[in-house]
Amino acid sequence: xxxxxxxxxxxxxxxxxxxxxxxREQIELIVASAQAASTSSxxxxxxxIGITDPAKKKxxxxxxxxxxxxxxxxxxxxxxxxxxxxxxAGEMENKAVKDSIESTEKFMVMLIDTALAAQNAAIxxxxxxxxxxxxxxxxxxxxxxxxxxxxxRRVIPLFGMAxxxxxxxxxxxxxxxxxxxxxxxxxxxxxxxxxxQLEEYNKxxxxxxxxxxxxxRDDTWTGQMAGTFEKQSRMYMHDFIKEHGLNLK
Amino acid sequence: xxxxxxxxxxxxxxxxxxxxxxxREQIELIVASAQAASTSSxxxxxxxIGITDPAKKKxxxxxxxxxxxxxxxxxxxxxxxxxxxxxxAGEMENKAVKDSIESTEKFMVMLIDTALAAQNAAIxxxxxxxxxxxxxxxxxxxxxxxxxxxxxRRVIPLFGMAxxxxxxxxxxxxxxxxxxxxxxxxxxxxxxxxxxQLEEYNKxxxxxxxxxxxxxRDDTWTGQMAGTFEKQSRMYMHDFIKEHGLNLK
Numbered sequence: 001x002x003x004x005x006x007x008x009x010x011x012x013x014x015x016x017x018x019x020x021x022x023x024r025e026q027i028e029l030i031v032a033s034a035q036a037a038s039t040s041s042x043x044x045x046x047x048x049i050g051i052t053d054p055a056k057k058k059x060x061x062x063x064x065x066x067x068x069x070x071x072x073x074x075x076x077x078x079x080x081x082x083x084x085x086x087x088x089a090g091e092m093e094n095k096a097v098k099d100s101i102e103s104t105e106k107f108m109v110m111l112i113d114t115a116l117a118a119q120n121a122a123i124x125x126x127x128x129x130x131x132x133x134x135x136x137x138x139x140x141x142x143x144x145x146x147x148x149x150x151x152x153r154r155v156i157p158l159f160g161m162a163x164x165x166x167x168x169x170x171x172x173x174x175x176x177x178x179x180x181x182x183x184x185x186x187x188x189x190x191x192x193x194x195x196x197q198l199e200e201y202n203k204x205x206x207x208x209x210x211x212x213x214x215x216x217r218d219d220t221w222t223g224q225m226a227g228t229f230e231k232q233s234r235m236y237m238h239d240f241i242k243e244h245g246l247n248l249k
Numbered sequence: 250x251x252x253x254x255x256x257x258x259x260x261x262x263x264x265x266x267x268x269x270x271x272x273r274e275q276i277e278l279i280v281a282s283a284q285a286a287s288t289s290s291x292x293x294x295x296x297x298i299g300i301t302d303p304a305k306k307k308x309x310x311x312x313x314x315x316x317x318x319x320x321x322x323x324x325x326x327x328x329x330x331x332x333x334x335x336x337x338a339g340e341m342e343n344k345a346v347k348d349s350i351e352s353t354e355k356f357m358v359m360l361i362d363t364a365l366a367a368q369n370a371a372i373x374x375x376x377x378x379x380x381x382x383x384x385x386x387x388x389x390x391x392x393x394x395x396x397x398x399x400x401x402r403r404v405i406p407l408f409g410m411a412x413x414x415x416x417x418x419x420x421x422x423x424x425x426x427x428x429x430x431x432x433x434x435x436x437x438x439x440x441x442x443x444x445x446q447l448e449e450y451n452k453x454x455x456x457x458x459x460x461x462x463x464x465x466r467d468d469t470w471t472g473q474m475a476g477t478f479e480k481q482s483r484m485y486m487h488d489f490i491k492e493h494g495l496n497l498k
Contacts, residue, residue: 002377003252004256004373005278005373005377008373009281009285011285028427029250031427032427033254033257033258035425035430036257036258036424037257037371038260038382040383040385042473042474043477044430046430047432047436048431048432049431049436050433050434052433053434080436085429088440088444088447088471089475089478092471093471093475094475095475095476095479097475097478097479100480100482101478103481103483104496105484105486105487111361112364112407112408114364115360115364115365116364119286119287119369120372122287127251127252127253127254128254132287133287136358139354150435150438152438159361172285175285176293178281180334181280181293181296183298183299185298185299185301185398187296187404189401191337195341198338199341221291223342224291225292225342226342226344227342228290229346229350229355230344230345230346232348232349232352233354234352234354237354238354247487248487249484
């Protein structure tokens with residue numbers, strides 16, 4: 001196993017980071033790594049906003065649900081899907097680009113592009129001995145996040161990433177079995193098999209929580225998922241995205 | 250610069266791959282690396298379908314716009330966004346999960362999750378000396394791709410990834426300037442500056458094409474983008490996704 005795969009397989013989200021800023025060189029290497037990722041038809045449909053202002057970090061931490069590591073870290077990145085510059089490109093070239101920009105297809109491309117770049121950033125940071133944690137919590141109150149970051153129309157802050165020197169390294173949570181995630185030639189359609197795989201996985205997860213909490217928790221994966229999905233979080237997103245001129249047609 | 254960052258920065262899409270199959274061990278290491286990526290609230294909302302059947306590869310290559318490297322490679326992966334297993338989890342736990350599954354928020358999470366996993370797969374493959382190319386072309390005819398891969402409702406094949414031993418290594422295409430992609434504390438709102446950055450970048454891209462094609466092409470980035478967006482590709486996606494029970498509310 002090479003050093004790269006060791007880095008990939010060694011990933012865990014780090015939620016306790018030192019309050020020690022990254023250097024400019026570290027930040028630029030992380031961003032350059034992000035930019036080196038594949039991008040659909042070269043569209044590069046994202047922007048990255050680095051937050052250094054302590055007041056803004058504090059506000060973002062509040063908006064994200066009082067996650068302390070949004071405020072206390074080495075650097076906080078916000079990854080934004082961005083089709084604003086393609087609108088400018090249309091203006092510069094005098095071409096009608098609006099329908100495309102507002103399409104679900106381009107919305108999907110924007111999300112995928114941004115995530116590919118972000119994952120490269122995560123891997124680059126981890127390879128330097130830094131810890132990272134993705135912050136989906138910034139989507140709790142996107143209107144306020146957009147205002148705080150002064151984002152134009154056609155730009156959506158998708159998630160944050162706290163990066164820094166790990167203060168406490170946590171365990172890795174076991175993933176779904178490979179045989180459940182990975183299919184060959186076609187999708188496994190036998191629901192009995194599929195549910196049985198989930199039951200087996202539930203036992204693994206339950207054991208993981210029991211050991212980790214000295215018996216206080218014994219969650220299963222399907223239990224967690226059913227709970228998370230029953231909650232219906234961020235249902236405003238459907239209208240919010242449309243109001244920002246994306247995913248409309 | 251460490252070996253990981255060298256791998257990240259060394260990326261280029263490889264469109265000529267040898268017809269030499271990956272080993273089971275290589276495939277499993279790539280999938281395990283994909284699974285090690287962060288996943289929003291642990292939802293792991295993707296499945297990966299590996300295509301080995303030559304007839305299916307041929308059909309996929311046709312559907313993706315006759316891209317030869319979809320057929321000729323070491324392994325062809327299809328990355329699918331997957332909220333089907335969360336529907337099963339709801340059934341197993343007797344919880345109402347439908348509204349969440351059909352939300353734009355969870356559709357976004359699904360896209361981001363899948364892309365994070367895929368980028369880990371890409372990096373793992375490249376670290377083994379393999380080349381990769383993402384194939385968005387499978388979204389040209391998703392109805393036929395879904396049928397071919399026998400995917401259930403709430404599962405969307407998002408993109409393919411051809412992986413294999415590089416037959417011909419291509420140049421890297423220059424990315425947008427870091428100062429254009431990366432902002433600090435807030436989004437740069439001066440459109441004059443933003444357009445000027447794009448003009449500068451156009452010169453870089455134009456030079457890149459001129460040198461590479463001995464003067465036959467001198468595309469600019471804004472020209473390419475305006476052309477791509479003017480075309481309005483895959484406008485069926487909006488309805489297609491809804492018909493498959495996602496991005497509805």
